[in-house]
Amino acid sequence: MIKYNPNKIERRWQKYWEAEKIYVAPDKAKGKEYFYFLVEFPYPSGNLHIGHWYTFAVSDIAARYWRMLGKNVMYPIGFDAFGLPAENTAIKNNLQPEDWTKNNIAHMTKQLKSMGAAFDWSRMVSTIDPDYYKWTQWIFLQFYKKGLAYRAKTLVNWCPKDKTVLANEQVIDGCCDRCGTQVVQKELTQWMYKITDYADRLIDDLEKVDWPEVTKTAQRNWIGRSRGAEIHFLLPNSTETIKVFTTRADTLYGATYLVLSPEHLLVTKLTKDQYLDAVGKYLEEVKKKSELERTSLEKEKSGVFTGAYAVNPVNNERIPIWVADYVISRYGTGAVMAVPAHDERDFEFAKKYELPFKIVVRPKTDWDFNESAFIEDGVLLDSDDFNGYTSSDAREEIVEKLAQKKLAHRKVNYKLHDWVLSRQRYWGTPIPMIHCGKCGYQPVSEKDLPVKLPRLEDYLPSADGRSPLAKAEEWLKVKCPNCGGEAERETDTMDTFVDSSWYFLRYTDPDNKNAFADPEKIKEWLPVDLYIGGAEHNTMHLLYSRFFTKALCDLGFLDFDEAFTVRRNRGDILGPDGYKMSKSRGNVVDPDDLVTKYGADTVRMYLAFMGPYEQGGPWNAGGIIGVSRFLSRVWTVFNQVDKKEKLPVEKNNILHRTIKKVGEDIENLRFNTGVSELMKLLNELENYELPVSVQKTFLQLLAPFAPHIAEEIWQGILGNKKSIHLEKWPEYDPKLIVEET
RNA sequence: GCCCAGGUGGUGGAAUGGUAUACACGAAGGACUUAAAAUCCUUUGCCCGCAAGGGCUUGCGAGUUCGAGUCUCGCCCUGGGCACCA
Numbered sequence: 001m002i003k004y005n006p007n008k009i010e011r012r013w014q015k016y017w018e019a020e021k022i023y024v025a026p027d028k029a030k031g032k033e034y035f036y037f038l039v040e041f042p043y044p045s046g047n048l049h050i051g052h053w054y055t056f057a058v059s060d061i062a063a064r065y066w067r068m069l070g071k072n073v074m075y076p077i078g079f080d081a082f083g084l085p086a087e088n089t090a091i092k093n094n095l096q097p098e099d100w101t102k103n104n105i106a107h108m109t110k111q112l113k114s115m116g117a118a119f120d121w122s123r124m125v126s127t128i129d130p131d132y133y134k135w136t137q138w139i140f141l142q143f144y145k146k147g148l149a150y151r152a153k154t155l156v157n158w159c160p161k162d163k164t165v166l167a168n169e170q171v172i173d174g175c176c177d178r179c180g181t182q183v184v185q186k187e188l189t190q191w192m193y194k195i196t197d198y199a200d201r202l203i204d205d206l207e208k209v210d211w212p213e214v215t216k217t218a219q220r221n222w223i224g225r226s227r228g229a230e231i232h233f234l235l236p237n238s239t240e241t242i243k244v245f246t247t248r249a250d251t252l253y254g255a256t257y258l259v260l261s262p263e264h265l266l267v268t269k270l271t272k273d274q275y276l277d278a279v280g281k282y283l284e285e286v287k288k289k290s291e292l293e294r295t296s297l298e299k300e301k302s303g304v305f306t307g308a309y310a311v312n313p314v315n316n317e318r319i320p321i322w323v324a325d326y327v328i329s330r331y332g333t334g335a336v337m338a339v340p341a342h343d344e345r346d347f348e349f350a351k352k353y354e355l356p357f358k359i360v361v362r363p364k365t366d367w368d369f370n371e372s373a374f375i376e377d378g379v380l381l382d383s384d385d386f387n388g389y390t391s392s393d394a395r396e397e398i399v400e401k402l403a404q405k406k407l408a409h410r411k412v413n414y415k416l417h418d419w420v421l422s423r424q425r426y427w428g429t430p431i432p433m434i435h436c437g438k439c440g441y442q443p444v445s446e447k448d449l450p451v452k453l454p455r456l457e458d459y460l461p462s463a464d465g466r467s468p469l470a471k472a473e474e475w476l477k478v479k480c481p482n483c484g485g486e487a488e489r490e491t492d493t494m495d496t497f498v499d500s501s502w503y504f505l506r507y508t509d510p511d512n513k514n515a516f517a518d519p520e521k522i523k524e525w526l527p528v529d530l531y532i533g534g535a536e537h538n539t540m541h542l543l544y545s546r547f548f549t550k551a552l553c554d555l556g557f558l559d560f561d562e563a564f565t566v567r568r569n570r571g572d573i574l575g576p577d578g579y580k581m582s583k584s585r586g587n588v589v590d591p592d593d594l595v596t597k598y599g600a601d602t603v604r605m606y607l608a609f610m611g612p613y614e615q616g617g618p619w620n621a622g623g624i625i626g627v628s629r630f631l632s633r634v635w636t637v638f639n640q641v642d643k644k645e646k647l648p649v650e651k652n653n654i655l656h657r658t659i660k661k662v663g664e665d666i667e668n669l670r671f672n673t674g675v676s677e678l679m680k681l682l683n684e685l686e687n688y689e690l691p692v693s694v695q696k697t698f699l700q701l702l703a704p705f706a707p708h709i710a711e712e713i714w715q716g717i718l719g720n721k722k723s724i725h726l727e728k729w730p731e732y733d734p735k736l737i738v739e740e741t
Numbered sequence: 742g743c744c745c746a747g748g749u750g751g752u753g754g755a756a757u758g759g760u761a762u763a764c765a766c767g768a769a770g771g772a773c774u775u776a777a778a779a780u781c782c783u784u785u786g787c788c789c790g791c792a793a794g795g796g797c798u799u800g801c802g803a804g805u806u807c808g809a810g811u812c813u814c815g816c817c818c819u820g821g822g823c824a825c826c827a
Contacts, residue, residue, distance in 0.1 A: 214745050214822075221744070221823050228827080246827060259827095301825075331826045338827090344742090345825050415826055538822075609765075611754060615747085623753060626765045632780095673755070676764035683764090 006599020224415025571616020
């Protein structure tokens with residue numbers, strides 16, 4: 001008997017499948033249910049690691065299963081290939097980012113093919129391809145026309161090491177999510193996408209999709225909608241007012257002072273002469289601190305009195321105006337009314353600076369107001385006409401009363417900010433705008449797209465923050481599309497999250513020269529039936545893609561406004577030490593070594609077997625031998641010619657129960673129990689002589705998990721002429737299952 | 742602090758409210774072998790016991806139930822997200 005040697009058979013079948021084009025998903029498949037199965041496309045970092053296998057090879061089990069069920073499955077693959085790592089590595093090794101990236105793509109394509117995954121390579125998409133980013137730019141222009149892309153001065157996150165702007169989503173604990181350098185705030189004029197226009201729909205439409213609860217709550221928190229009111233405090237002897245945002249208008253009678261953020265425009269204007277020194281000194285100190293230091297909760301709040309007073313519109317009480325660093329300038333109006341008795345932060349501040357307290361909401365139980373603020377709802381007291389009102393009624397009525405005098409109105413605030421998409425780096429999609437001295441910014445004409453990224457000898461970011469593209473002199477000079485005069489191209493490139501916000505649309509029609517995709521094809525394939533990816537994209541890629549989908553829908557290019565019907569988060573494979581795999585930690589597991597040792601089928605199947613797919617966990621090489629043994633035993637069963645006992649009839653029940661269970665397991669992405677069912681089945685069957693029908697069924701069940709060995713036995717030993725991967729998923733007889741239980 | 746997810750043998754993990762620990766790894770013993778590897782067989786939750794047998798066990802403590810890993814409440818711990826957002 002020939003020993004099971006995966007390395008001898010796997011490459012051969014991979015070539016065979018490719019040659020036979022069995023995984024190409026046709027655009028026209030009469031009578032078949034279309035199934036778009038999307039997995040987040042990888043960044044071409046250079047080498048496939050075990051995490052990529054987990055992502056693509058394990059998902060592949062489901063892709064193959066649905067195909068066997070008779071669906072027209074699209075399981076596409078591509079590369080999210082623009083971005084900083086290419087640039088940084090290229091700088092270090094004196095290479096061109098383009099060359100480095102394209103080499104990586106070629107290498108990783110080879111590696112991806114070695115997994116034996118059922119990708120439709122004919123739909124491959126790469127974001128650095130001018131035929132692709134032409135449409136990234138085209139979408140930008142459509143958004144620009146509708147005011148969804150605009151240029152404005154804004155306080156941005158700036159990474160001093162990468163010398164570029166970062167979106168809020170890319171700042172983790174005050175540091176750059178790429179290099180970990182502490183981010184600083186800088187005021188710059190940047191291109192932005194108006195995602196805030198969609199804040200409400202981005203929250204409300206979460207109801208429409210079947211997504212993990214974690215993702216939904218993460219997005220709700222990130223968007224941070226809060227309903228409240230804007231209330232105008234009057235300034236004595238002035239027509240000007242200070243507007244504050246509050247969700248607790250019911251505590252208005254308890255406001256004992258007012259706080260402006262240090263950046264508030266009225267600070268210098270209001271401050272009384274004898275307080276100018278103190279306030280000036282305070283502002284200097286605040287400026288010195290980084291955003292991280294300022295917003296740290298451990299830090300004690302600090303502030304200073306301006307000498308000025310504001311008038312509470314509800315009772316004409318004069319309250320002092322302070323400046324304090326605990327008020328955030330970019331949220332709400334940058335000013336708050338302080339109610340120490342009913343707000344924890346105001347409580348802490350008022351205690352420190354000995355500011356007065358006024359209790360206006362009666363707690364249901366005994367409450368020690370010397371200890372802490374009572375922040376829950378209750379019944380009002382010391383609030384004139386509103387005594388006895390519940391908090392929720394009072395919120396409405398107080399705002400209503402002030403609204404009549406135009407001193408208040410209802411207001412909804414969001415934490416979400418517009419998406420700053422400009423990047424001052426080289427390796428990205430050029431922003432298709434032209435700056436003319438006379439006409440200002442003008443869009444590049446659609447017929448001139450794509451604006452190709454020029455090759456640049458010196459693509460290093462400059463210290464002054466000017467984009468590297470400013471050095472491309474020839475490229476830079478262009479005629480103004482409006483007046484025909486001398487003009488310059490925009491030199492910023494786009495955030496790579498722009499590239500990946502629409503790639504799932506391009507998969508449906510990757511070679512289209514006239515549109516980002518043919519509307520007919522989009523209609524056939526979209527929305528995506530199942531989207532699998534990592535939870536790290538909860539508030540980035542997934543939020544941006546939803547925004548793109550909604551905007552493109554509103555512009556009439558799509559007829560749906562949620563692109564991903566079902567989303568499941570895949571768990572992450574960590575290093576054996578339990579930490580995230582990284583080169584610097586030296587805990588990266590190389591799948592190539594494992595494939596050489598055990599074969600692709602074993603690696604795939606072991607990854608599936610390790611644990612629940614949505615959970616992930618540390619890599620543990622210990623158990624892989626078990627899967628390897630299992631496949632060897634499968635091999636032996638089909639190769640052995642010894643005389644054995646006939647299969648007892650009752651084993652049929654087990655077979656049919658397994659068909660049912662494995663199908664359900666794959667359907668629910670419970671690959672680990674699917675594998676164990678196959679192992680149990682083999683344990684039951686291996687000592688008997690199996691009828692051909694049982695042999696076939698067993699191989700069909702195995703095929704999605706271990707496609708190579710299944711094919712080898714199917715064609716090589718059973719003598720079938722067509723691929724096992726064109727077979728139907730076996731059906732079970734429910735009657736047999738009922739009898740058993 | 743708030744919001745999610747989770748806590749089961751030595752390990753990865755399994756279990757529509759109904760025999761907890763399936764499947765696999767590891768370990769121990771045995772067979773084959775000059776020997777080793779590979780393979781096969783047996784044992785393997787913990788404690789007491791030579792054994793027969795008995796007791797305990799799903800982070801901790803209560804509760805609902807004929808019956809709880811599973812449901813409810815309160816705590817502890819781990820991982821993740823948000824975080825002075827008024």
